[in-house]
Amino acid sequence: MVYTAQYPSPLGMITLASDGQNLTGLWLEGQKYFASTLKGKMPLQEEPPVLQAAKRWLDRYFAGEKPKIDDLPLAPEGSRFQQEVWKLLCEIPYGSVTTYGELARKIAAIQKRPSMSPQAVGSAVGRNPISIIIPCHRVVGTSGSLTGYAGGIGKKIQLLEREGVDTSRFTIPTKGTAL
Known part of the structure; x- marks a missing residue:
């Protein structure tokens, strides 16, 4: 049910x-x-x-x-890889951000691989089915771009500012799927 x-x-x-x-x-x-x-x-x-x-x-x-x-008891439905990424998202402290590249390095270490694609991590982040609580809004591009939020860049900015993050240091992409 x-x-x-x-x-x-x-x-x-x-x-x-x-x-x-x-x-x-x-x-x-x-x-x-x-x-x-x-x-x-x-x-x-x-x-x-x-x-x-x-x-x-x-x-x-x-x-x-x-x-x-x-x-809260959480049970997001996804692949093993997505589950690993979502678990890492839960470790990002309130009011902090990390990058897709940093998450990719952590996943590579967990999987004992030499590297991991930040784009693959970004895809898993974007498919997070429990947004806000599993804080995918706390992930930014390595260059400081506020890209990749399935809820839209405006909502990502609002969530980060609500948590006290100074968003003026980030850039907004001029094109992409998260606009």
């Missing part, structure tokens, strides 16, 4: 999904790959406790608190 709920946020409507025990999705309205891990229709059901907890987590986050990622 899939459970879904809506959450009105300062960034627009958010859709939450759960398997009843875990949070399995969080998508911003209009986001690329919106609800891509949900099979078929998204029935609105009675909200299980995990969806209520996710809403409280978001309330705290948007109120300027720093709720912990592990306060």
Whole structure:
């Protein structure tokens, strides 16, 4: 059974999904790959406790608190490689950023490989089905470009600024899929 709920946020409507025990999705309205891990229709059901907890987590986050990622049971659906990348995203501290290149170096070390493509990592980051909570917005290009956020660059900037990140040091790409 899939459970879904809506959450009105300062960034627009958010859709939450759960398997009843875990949070399995969080998508911003209009986001690329919106609800891509949900099979078929998204029935609105009675909200299980995990969806209520996710809403409280978001309330705290948007109120300027720093709720912990592990306060919620998360079960994003994806490949082993995507899971590894998403696990690393959860290690990026609130108010900090990292680069796709740095994540690629970490994945290469985990997999005991000489290197890893930052583009492959970027693809996994972009397919994160639990955005905001699994903080894919905290990843920037090596050159300081605010590229690669499936929710859009404007929302990425808002999330980073909400966390106290000085976004004036970053550039906005003039072309790309995240605009």
